[in-house]
Amino acid sequence: MKLSSLIALAATAVFLTACGGGGDTGEDGVISHNGEDTSPPAIPTVDLSALPAPYNAADYDTGRRMFRRCASCHTVTPDGGNRVGPNLYGMFGQVVGTQDGFDYSTALEEADFIWTPEQLDAWLANPREFLPGNRMSFVGLRDEEDRVNVIAYLMHETGYSAD
Numbered sequence: 592m593k594l595s596s597l598i599a600l601a602a603t604a605v606f607l608t609a610c611g612g613g614g615d616t617g618e619d620g621v622i623s624h625n626g627e628d629t630s631p632p633a634i635p636t637v638d639l640s641a642l643p644a645p646y647n648a649a650d651y652d653t654g655r656r657m658f659r660r661c662a663s664c665h666t667v668t669p670d671g672g673n674r675v676g677p678n679l680y681g682m683f684g685q686v687v688g689t690q691d692g693f694d695y696s697t698a699l700e701e702a703d704f705i706w707t708p709e710q711l712d713a714w715l716a717n718p719r720e721f722l723p724g725n726r727m728s729f730v731g732l733r734d735e736e737d738r739v740n741v742i743a744y745l746m747h748e749t750g751y752s753a754d
């Protein structure tokens with residue numbers, strides 16, 4: 592009896608692992624190294640439904656993985672601090688180029704707009720053209736779905752509020 596319930600348990604575990612991992616593959620060719628995706632399968636799914644469209648339909652976990660491309664230069668937590676790029680906590684609703692203690696390029700210092708999801712979408716689609724002369728050495732995210740996912744992730748992490 593004991594052995595069979597153990598087997599049943601193991602089978603369930605294998606099944607759950609397979610399911611948990613299933614969503615991670617496909618779609619994004621860049622993160623499809625099989626060996627790399629060893630993160631625990633049971634990441635709680637975050638509810639983004641309160642965000643405005645199209646971000647309410649985004650996939651948090653995909654956005655979180657997408658943010659790895661930004662994480663070498665940016666932190667998102669309140670006390671994450673500046674790295675190569677400025678800390679992004681509280682960025683939505685804030686004037687561009689005003690994060691405390693960060694030495695911005697003239698391009699960002701002189702720019703004058705408030706960060707909204709739409710502005711961020713344009714910035715990430717083509718950082719170089721959006722604000723010529725900026726110092727963010729990042730090629731951009733050409734795929735709109737990638738941008739929607741990473742922006743929704745950022746909205747959730749950095750304290751976005753609609754008002």
Ligand code: HEC
Nearest residue numbers: 661664675676677687688690695696699725726727728729
């Ligand atoms: C190689 C490092 C690097 C990477 C990778 C990178 N950034 Fe940046 N980012 C910077 C730097 C440096 C600046 C400041 C640019 C300047 O002053 O011209 C910046 C500025 C920004 C700003 C403006 C912040 C403000 O205070 O106005 C946002 C938003 C931003 N990055 C988001 C992202 C996102 C999202 C990603 C990933 C999709 C990303 N960045 C990838 C280095 C990087």
